Amino acid sequence: xxxxxxxxxxxxxxxxxxxxxxxxxxxxxxxxxxxxxxxxxxxxxxxxxxxxxxxxxxxxxxxxxxxxxxxxxxxxxxxxxxxxxxxxxxxxxxxxxxxxxxxxxxxxxxxxxxxxxxxxxxxxxxxxxxxxxxxxxx
Amino acid sequence: xxxxxxxxxxxxxxxxxxxxxxxxxxxxxxxxxxxxxxxxxxxxxxxxxxxxxxxxxxxxxxxxxxxx
Numbered sequence: 001x002x003x004x005x006x007x008x009x010x011x012x013x014x015x016x017x018x019x020x021x022x023x024x025x026x027x028x029x030x031x032x033x034x035x036x037x038x039x040x041x042x043x044x045x046x047x048x049x050x051x052x053x054x055x056x057x058x059x060x061x062x063x064x065x066x067x068x069x070x071x072x073x074x075x076x077x078x079x080x081x082x083x084x085x086x087x088x089x090x091x092x093x094x095x096x097x098x099x100x101x102x103x104x105x106x107x108x109x110x111x112x113x114x115x116x117x118x119x120x121x122x123x124x125x126x127x128x129x130x131x132x133x134x135x136x137x138x
Numbered sequence: 139x140x141x142x143x144x145x146x147x148x149x150x151x152x153x154x155x156x157x158x159x160x161x162x163x164x165x166x167x168x169x170x171x172x173x174x175x176x177x178x179x180x181x182x183x184x185x186x187x188x189x190x191x192x193x194x195x196x197x198x199x200x201x202x203x204x205x206x
Contacts, residue, residue: 103198
């Protein structure tokens, strides 16, 4: 799958491009969210989503395993739940963290996302983009 | 629509959307279709208009460069 970087409004009327892709989150027997954009972030240890994504699939946030995650903005509590992550035609069973404060809908990190794909970032092409290829480990 | 026009339209749509909110963009990402305070607000609006193809985003508190 090839996905062009998605443009966001930038500083001083400019445009910033980010490796955002469409995903859905789901839970067995509880349906799935509509497609939403999440950031492909190799610096993130795992996949983190906004708490409203949890609510959309009937996950009671604080019933999950409570952990903490450290980011540029500091440390915050997260609650970890098993979910299904839908990426194009792939369905992944992952452990996802949910946070009450997140500036975007979701972040796709190493555990739960990068471990399943070979990902090539190409920020220098026009348009910039990323290629995502599923890797099935034996 | 050219790629540059699509980029311009998406950025224009997002620039006009409320910050720190949930929004839906049309499938081609050129038009703001719905917005609300929560994911569910936006999903409910899409349900009401029978929209099955829009993509949902959360807008950040400001359009500063992201550093997560």
